[in-house]
Amino acid sequence: MQGAPGDLAALRGAELASAADVLGPFRAEMLDGPDGELRRLDQTRLVAEVVAAAESCLPEGLLVFDTTEATGHVDHVVASSAAQLAARNPL
8 A cells, every 4th residue: 555654554454364364265465556546547457456366366256345435435446346347357
């Protein structure tokens, strides 16, 4: 999470690891992107990053946020949309 204030990136990484322990996925990964700015990145690049991460472990599925902005964070919508596109149309 480039540009995240303080140790926010470390905190979010720890939260992800904790959630993964509870949910039980084989692997959880948080890709490094500019906090609050994912909408400015090329969507094709984001999809390619998701595809590459998925191909490295061949998951049965992807767990993502809802894309209706329910979380109040546009990065969640952008990241989830990229993951959904990757799942439907691997590069």
